[in-house]
Amino acid sequence: MRTNDVMLKTATKVVTFIILMFAVHIFFAGHYTPGGGFVGGLLTASAIVLLMLAYDIETVKKIIPVNYVMLTAIGLLIALSTAAASIFFNVPFFTHAYDYFDLPLFGKTSLHSAALFDLGVYLVVVGVTMTIIQTIGEDE
Amino acid sequence: MEIIMSFVIGFLFMAAVYLMLSKSLIRIIIGTGLLSHGAHLLILTMGGLGGTAPPVVADGVSVSDYADPLPQALILTAIVISFAVTSFFLVLAYRAYQELGTDNMNLMRGTEDND
Amino acid sequence: MINLLLFPILIPLLFAAILLFFPKNISLQRIISAAAAVATLISVLFLLLKVKADGVQAVTLGSWDAPFGITMVSDMLSVLLVLSATIITLFVIFYSMPTIGIDREKSFYYPAVLFLLVGVNGAFTTGDIFNLFVFFEVLLMASYMLIVHGGEKPQLRESIKYLLVNVISSALFVAAVAFLYSVTGTLNMADLAVKIPQIEETGILTVIAVMFLVVFGFKAAIFPLYFWLPGAYHAPPIPVLALFGALLTKVGVYAIIRTYTLFFTMNIAFTHELLGIIAILTILAGCIGALAYFDVKKIIIYNIIIAVGVILFGIAQMNEAGIEGALFYLVHDMLIKAALFFLVGIVAVIFGTSNLREMGGLMKTYPVLGWVYLIAAFGLAGIPPLSGFPGKLLIVQGGFEGPQFWGSIVVLATSLLVLLSAIRIFIYAFWGEPVKTVPLKKRSYYQMFVPAVILVGITVILGVGAELFMPLINGAGEVLLNPSIYIDAVLKE
Numbered sequence: 001m002r003t004n005d006v007m008l009k010t011a012t013k014v015v016t017f018i019i020l021m022f023a024v025h026i027f028f029a030g031h032y033t034p035g036g037g038f039v040g041g042l043l044t045a046s047a048i049v050l051l052m053l054a055y056d057i058e059t060v061k062k063i064i065p066v067n068y069v070m071l072t073a074i075g076l077l078i079a080l081s082t083a084a085a086s087i088f089f090n091v092p093f094f095t096h097a098y099d100y101f102d103l104p105l106f107g108k109t110s111l112h113s114a115a116l117f118d119l120g121v122y123l124v125v126v127g128v129t130m131t132i133i134q135t136i137g138e139d140e
Numbered sequence: 141m142e143i144i145m146s147f148v149i150g151f152l153f154m155a156a157v158y159l160m161l162s163k164s165l166i167r168i169i170i171g172t173g174l175l176s177h178g179a180h181l182l183i184l185t186m187g188g189l190g191g192t193a194p195p196v197v198a199d200g201v202s203v204s205d206y207a208d209p210l211p212q213a214l215i216l217t218a219i220v221i222s223f224a225v226t227s228f229f230l231v232l233a234y235r236a237y238q239e240l241g242t243d244n245m246n247l248m249r250g251t252e253d254n255d
Numbered sequence: 256m257i258n259l260l261l262f263p264i265l266i267p268l269l270f271a272a273i274l275l276f277f278p279k280n281i282s283l284q285r286i287i288s289a290a291a292a293v294a295t296l297i298s299v300l301f302l303l304l305k306v307k308a309d310g311v312q313a314v315t316l317g318s319w320d321a322p323f324g325i326t327m328v329s330d331m332l333s334v335l336l337v338l339s340a341t342i343i344t345l346f347v348i349f350y351s352m353p354t355i356g357i358d359r360e361k362s363f364y365y366p367a368v369l370f371l372l373v374g375v376n377g378a379f380t381t382g383d384i385f386n387l388f389v390f391f392e393v394l395l396m397a398s399y400m401l402i403v404h405g406g407e408k409p410q411l412r413e414s415i416k417y418l419l420v421n422v423i424s425s426a427l428f429v430a431a432v433a434f435l436y437s438v439t440g441t442l443n444m445a446d447l448a449v450k451i452p453q454i455e456e457t458g459i460l461t462v463i464a465v466m467f468l469v470v471f472g473f474k475a476a477i478f479p480l481y482f483w484l485p486g487a488y489h490a491p492p493i494p495v496l497a498l499f500g501a502l503l504t505k506v507g508v509y510a511i512i513r514t515y516t517l518f519f520t521m522n523i524a525f526t527h528e529l530l531g532i533i534a535i536l537t538i539l540a541g542c543i544g545a546l547a548y549f550d551v552k553k554i555i556i557y558n559i560i561i562a563v564g565v566i567l568f569g570i571a572q573m574n575e576a577g578i579e580g581a582l583f584y585l586v587h588d589m590l591i592k593a594a595l596f597f598l599v600g601i602v603a604v605i606f607g608t609s610n611l612r613e614m615g616g617l618m619k620t621y622p623v624l625g626w627v628y629l630i631a632a633f634g635l636a637g638i639p640p641l642s643g644f645p646g647k648l649l650i651v652q653g654g655f656e657g658p659q660f661w662g663s664i665v666v667l668a669t670s671l672l673v674l675l676s677a678i679r680i681f682i683y684a685f686w687g688e689p690v691k692t693v694p695l696k697k698r699s700y701y702q703m704f705v706p707a708v709i710l711v712g713i714t715v716i717l718g719v720g721a722e723l724f725m726p727l728i729n730g731a732g733e734v735l736l737n738p739s740i741y742i743d744a745v746l747k748e
Contacts, residue, residue, distance in 0.1 A: 069278070073272050073273070077269075087261075091257075093316055094318075095318040128224070136230070160419070160423075172423070175426045182433045183429060183432070185433075210436070221425075225425070228399055229422070232411070232415060239406065
């Protein structure tokens with residue numbers, strides 16, 4: 001019963017990538033300014049939802065063959081292990097390490113273990129959001 | 141400004157209570173959403189609305205200019221939680237609608253005796 | 256190991272995340288979840304020794320010093336409750352294996368149980384009032400998942416109401432936190448205990464204290480706010496019911512105990528008298544329910560409400576006997592409720608129904624089950640030397656020493672009603688003419704029966720060996736009665 005929505009599909013092909021790039025930008029912007037894993041994850045999820053709206057769930061599953069529950073679990077493990085690494089140094093849980101490095105191409109860059117934690121958050125948010133949407137959307 | 145915010149919060153709570161007292165499940169869910177928005181705004185207002193600079197140490201900004209970061213952190217956490225709960229509630233409502241064939245709370249009363 | 260007190264929270268979280276990877280492999284799910292509970296138990300035992308030796312443990316997350324960072328605090332009360340919660344979860348996992356059903360096991364049942372343990376242990380351990388909210392939400396999310404797990408019609412119907420009640424109470428929690436923050440400017444519990452006595456307007460603080468009582472009262476199921484509990488707890492299967500009945504309301508009770516002894520002490524004449532009156536009303540309302548129903552699950556569910564009232568009555572006295580009695584009774588009640596739900600679950604499985612009127616004559620076919628149930632019922636009512644007795648004795652003593660001596664009389668009188676309600680199950684199900692039973696395999700019967708017997712055994716030891724446990728309870732009560740111990744441990748100045 002779907003109408004063949006050419007405009008939506010064509011626009012989606014472009015817009016999805018813009019949203020995804022913006023999600024990555026927001027994710028790294030969260031380092032010192034507003035943004036971060038949660039917002040980035042939501043944006044990524046919204047890009048995938050847009051794909052689902054324009055095409056359908058089966059097609060999107062073929063494009064992105066990811067088990068979102070697994071993604072959540074991986075995210076949880078990354079976030080937890082980043083935070084738990086402090087246990088091995090016998091400093092309070094969640095204590096992060098950071099330093100400045102001179103990287104080729106980037107110049108002086110600050111690397112922070114909180115970014116890894118944020119990566120975990122990002123994966124959890126994408127995983128949970130997509131799991132919920134798939135649960136509602138699948139059984140029609 | 142706090143006065144205006146108080147009215148906004150009161151209005152949100154009022155609308156939330158009205159919606160949650162209705163029979164349709166989807167209205168109830170929207171009501172819970174409004175309720176949590178009201179509570180989040182309440183934190184922001186109660187933390188004090190003074191301060192315009194972001195709470196990051198920078199040149200030329202004195203301590204009195206900073207916005208209080210704690211309410212913002214609390215709100216962010218509360219928003220994430222209410223996002224998760226609301227989405228779970230929506231899934232649950234959808235499943236319940238499929239299984240029970242109704243979204244009317246009046247028809248969902250009853251105990252285990254009259255299934 | 257300054258992070259030792261976090262292990263009971265982190266271990267189940269880690270294992271729950273691992274379990275998400277292979278939901279369909281049931282044997283692995285069972286083994287790993289049991290291993291997770293055992294590992295958690297071991298870490299709690301280490302923590303217990305540490306707290307007993309070195310006093311209150313505290314760690315501030317991310318090295319942000321208190322009162323700015325989130326503090327996790329483990330005093331004797333926290334450790335004892337974490338220990339009971341972990342023991343119960345371990346036995347619930349064992350009890351679930353034969354009863355919960357393959358379909359549920361395949362759809363993330365064990366991870367949900369472990370996430371619940373994360374939330375419960377976290378709520379018992381945290382030293383920050385907003386972090387308490389976060390852990391409440393963690394355990395609530397897990398409980399939403401468990402209560403609807405399986406998707407039967409009554410479950411879906413009741414879980415909507417359960418969810419709605421909890422969403423509203425969460426919003427109230429956030430609002431109460433906002434008011435508290437605007438008045439005191441801090442959310443760290445130890446810091447609150449320092450700041451609140453310095454504030455002169457006790458009126459507004461009393462209002463906030465009552466607001467928190469409402470918020471925690473929703474979770475703890477105190478008198479006017481328990482309406483959601485019987486329906487919601489009746490819907491899920493027995494292992495989940497045992498987990499909820501033993502742990503969830505107790506988290507609310509713990510939150511009331513913590514806030515009302517540590518910092519909401521500026522107007523005891525009003526707040527604690529109110530708490531005492533509500534506690535008595537809770538006991539009475541629970542008794543009416545426990546006697547009115549002919550459904551084994553409902554009877555025990557209403558006994559949860561009675562126990563909440565008894566514990567809070569002890570706390571409301573704010574004297575040594577009352578508080579120590581309440582703490583002893585709290586630990587006892589968590590264990591005995593889980594044991595009773597296990598036993599009642601076996602009875603319900605044997606008869607294929609939970610309606611008492613359709614039962615009878617089990618004494619001839621399952622005599623051991625009958626005697627174990629009788630011991631558990633006596634323990635629930637507080638018959639010496641079983642575990643309900645020392646706690647109730649101290650609570651009653653505390654009541655007579657305090658202003659609300661009439662409350663003690665009610666507690667004593669309702670003990671008889673509790674006994675009556677529990678013995679009714681014994682009379683109807685075990686005595687009388689045998690009725691048709693559902694054939695039950697010996698193996699799965701023992702799989703259900705052994706965890707129940709061990710739990711009953713633990714409560715018997717707790718009662719008979721009360722002298723051995725009293726030093727621990729004294730240690731917990733001492734921190735509650737002298738908040739300065741707690742404050743010094745957290746603020747470390």
